[in-house]
Amino acid sequence: MIISHTHPRYRKRREASGENRYNGAYYYSLEIVKNIIPSIKTDRNWITLNIPGEGAEHSIFFIHNNLKPEIYEWIRQYGFKDMVIVCGIEETCEKVKHLGKPIYLPLSIDTNYVHKFKTEKTKGAAYAGRLKKRDLGTLPRGIDYLHSMKREDLLRRMAQYKTIYSVGRTAIEARALGCEIMPYDKRFPDPSIWRVLDNRDAAKILQQKLDEIDG
Numbered sequence: 001m002i003i004s005h006t007h008p009r010y011r012k013r014r015e016a017s018g019e020n021r022y023n024g025a026y027y028y029s030l031e032i033v034k035n036i037i038p039s040i041k042t043d044r045n046w047i048t049l050n051i052p053g054e055g056a057e058h059s060i061f062f063i064h065n066n067l068k069p070e071i072y073e074w075i076r077q078y079g080f081k082d083m084v085i086v087c088g089i090e091e092t093c094e095k096v097k098h099l100g101k102p103i104y105l106p107l108s109i110d111t112n113y114v115h116k117f118k119t120e121k122t123k124g125a126a127y128a129g130r131l132k133k134r135d136l137g138t139l140p141r142g143i144d145y146l147h148s149m150k151r152e153d154l155l156r157r158m159a160q161y162k163t164i165y166s167v168g169r170t171a172i173e174a175r176a177l178g179c180e181i182m183p184y185d186k187r188f189p190d191p192s193i194w195r196v197l198d199n200r201d202a203a204k205i206l207q208q209k210l211d212e213i214d215g
Contacts, residue, residue, distance in 0.1 A: 002045070002048070003046065003047045003054050004047075004049065005029040005033075005048065009051050009054060014026065020132075022148065022149060022154070024170065025064035025065075027169070028049075028169060029048040029049045029062075031109070032048045033048060034199075035110055035203065036108075036199050039203040040203060040206060041207065042060070042210050044058050044060050044210070044214075045059040045060070046059065046060050047062065050064065050065070050071060052071075052074045055074070055075050057078045057083075058079075058083075059082075060086060061083055062088075063087045066087075066091075072096060076098075082100070083100025084100060085099055085100045085102040085103070086102075087104055088104075088106065090104045101213060103206075103209045103213075105206050105209070106197050107172060107197070108197040109173050109198065111199075114173050114176045117155040117156050117158075117159045118159055118177055118178065120160075121161060121179075122160055123144070123162070124161065125143045125161060125164070125165065126143055126145065126146050126158070127139055127143055127146065127147075127165045127184070128147070128158050128165070129146075129166050133167070136167075136187065137186050139165055146158055154170075155173060158174055161174075162179065163179060163182055164180070165181075165183075166181065167185045167187075168194075171191065171194035175195075
C-alpha cells in the first residue's frame with residue numbers, strides 16, 4: 001500500500017491550500033513515489049506525507065515538518081514498534097523516536113530534472129521558498145523574493161541567481177543549479193548541510209537501513 005499525494009483527501013486539501021500548495025512535502029512525495037519506492041525491496045507499506053487518520057501498520061512514514069513534530073502523534077495507533085520513521089533532518093529523529101524506529105535519510109532531489117533548468121547567472125541574491133518560512137530567520141534588505149509559484153517556475157527563476165537564501169530541498173536544488181547558498185534560518189547556521197544527493201542514491205541508503213531493521 002502507498003499512501004501519497006494521490007490520496008483523495010490530500011488532493012482535496014491541496015486544492016484548497018492557496019499558495020501553500022507549492023510546498024516541499026508535495027514535491028518530495030512525487031519524487032519518493034517515482035524515484036525511491038520502485039528501487040526498494042520491502043514488504044512494508046509507504047506513507048509519503050501526513051494525512052491524519054490515513055495510515056497502516058508495518059509502514060515507512062516520511063516526516064516533513066521538523067518544526068511541529070506533534071502533528072504526527074496520530075500514527076501511534078498503528079504500532080510503535082513496527083513503524084519506520086524517516087527524517088530528513090537528523091535532529092528530528094530524537095523528537096519522533098516515541099512514534100517508531102527513526103532513521104535519518106538525507107534530503108534528496110531529482111538531479112536530472114533540476115539540471116535541465118541551469119542557465120547563465122545574471123542576477124544577484126534572492127530568498128527562495130514559502131513566504132511563511134522567511135520569518136524563521138533574518139534576511140538582508142534589497143534581495144528578491146521567489147515564492148508562490150509552481151516548482152518548474154521556481155527552478156527556472158532561481159537558476160538565474162548567484163546567491164540564494166533558502167533551506168531544505170529548495171536549498172539543495174539551488175546548489176545543484178550552481179547557486180551559492182547563504183544561511184538565514186537560525187536552526188541551520190551552516191548551509192554546507194544542504195548537500196546535493198540524488199533520489200536514486202538516497203534509495204540505496206534507505207535500502208541499507210531497512211535491511212538493518214528488517215533483516
